[in-house]
Amino acid sequence: MPKPRLPNGIRIYAISDVHGCANLLQQMFTVIDKDLTTIGSMRPIHVFLGDYIDRGPDSYRTIELLIERGRKHESVFLKGNHEEFLLDVLKDPAQFDQWKQFGGLQTLTSYGLKPSLNPSAAEQAELVQELSARIPLHQHRFFQGLRPRFVCGDFFFVHAGVRPGVPLARQQEHDLLWIREEFLRSEAYFGKYIVHGHTPVQEPDIRPNRVNIDTGAYATGNLTLLTIQGHSLLAL
Numbered sequence: 001m002p003k004p005r006l007p008n009g010i011r012i013y014a015i016s017d018v019h020g021c022a023n024l025l026q027q028m029f030t031v032i033d034k035d036l037t038t039i040g041s042m043r044p045i046h047v048f049l050g051d052y053i054d055r056g057p058d059s060y061r062t063i064e065l066l067i068e069r070g071r072k073h074e075s076v077f078l079k080g081n082h083e084e085f086l087l088d089v090l091k092d093p094a095q096f097d098q099w100k101q102f103g104g105l106q107t108l109t110s111y112g113l114k115p116s117l118n119p120s121a122a123e124q125a126e127l128v129q130e131l132s133a134r135i136p137l138h139q140h141r142f143f144q145g146l147r148p149r150f151v152c153g154d155f156f157f158v159h160a161g162v163r164p165g166v167p168l169a170r171q172q173e174h175d176l177l178w179i180r181e182e183f184l185r186s187e188a189y190f191g192k193y194i195v196h197g198h199t200p201v202q203e204p205d206i207r208p209n210r211v212n213i214d215t216g217a218y219a220t221g222n223l224t225l226l227t228i229q230g231h232s233l234l235a236l
Helices: 022-036 059-072 081-091 093-101 104-110 121-134 137-144 173-178 181-185
Strands: 010-015 043-048 075-077 150-152 155-157 193-196 210-212 225-229 232-235
Touching: 010 022, 022 043, 022 059, 022 225, 043 059, 043 150, 059 075, 059 104, 059 137, 081 093, 081 104, 081 121, 081 137, 081 173, 093 104, 093 121, 104 121
Parallel strands: 010 043, 043 075, 155 193, 193 210
Antiparallel strands: 010 225, 150 155, 225 232
16 A cells, blocks of 8 residues: 655645534644744645534634634635534524534534524524524635545545545545445555544544544544644644
8 A cells, every 4th residue: 555645845734523622723723833833934734624513612613713724824624524414404404403413502502592402393493593693604604615525645635534446536425524334444545545534533543544533522622633744644
């Protein structure tokens, strides 16, 4: 299996599955900022792998921090299944109950709403309408502009993974955001080295064909930062 490499002169900082943990994200930015002072003329790229919202305490502030970061640094924002679910709920409030199981109540609370534990269908529709009104326009644009994938050199960045046996150019977005077992069990070379999150692990899982950097920040307090330069991968 070939050893993946970034193009010369590029340094990537990758973070996945923040899940509303704005304080942890801010701490990672402090770590990155310190590192940026040491890299000279290197071109730094921030890559965020999705699942910025739900479960954790402060989805609203997390999105604000990401947007602000993107204004100051070259950044790539990928879509996670939680962002896809939010967009679906905003279009169809009937999906509210399922979103609630995904940690959606924490997101509502972070936007200043106070949902009851078992809202009626009418209350759910009202909550979704109010949430849409409370999401600022720049955040709506952020959610609408998320990308399903990003490729740099020999690295393929994605939220969940890829379907084995399907060329990377023909991957379906649903798999990129949701796939688990078929991808996680595969020891195949996918054509690029896959950098992903989505499935929590106790510590970064670095394998010959992929690396998983979702360390369950909302439950563990551990948000992982992966730094890539040349052939080197360093997870903090």
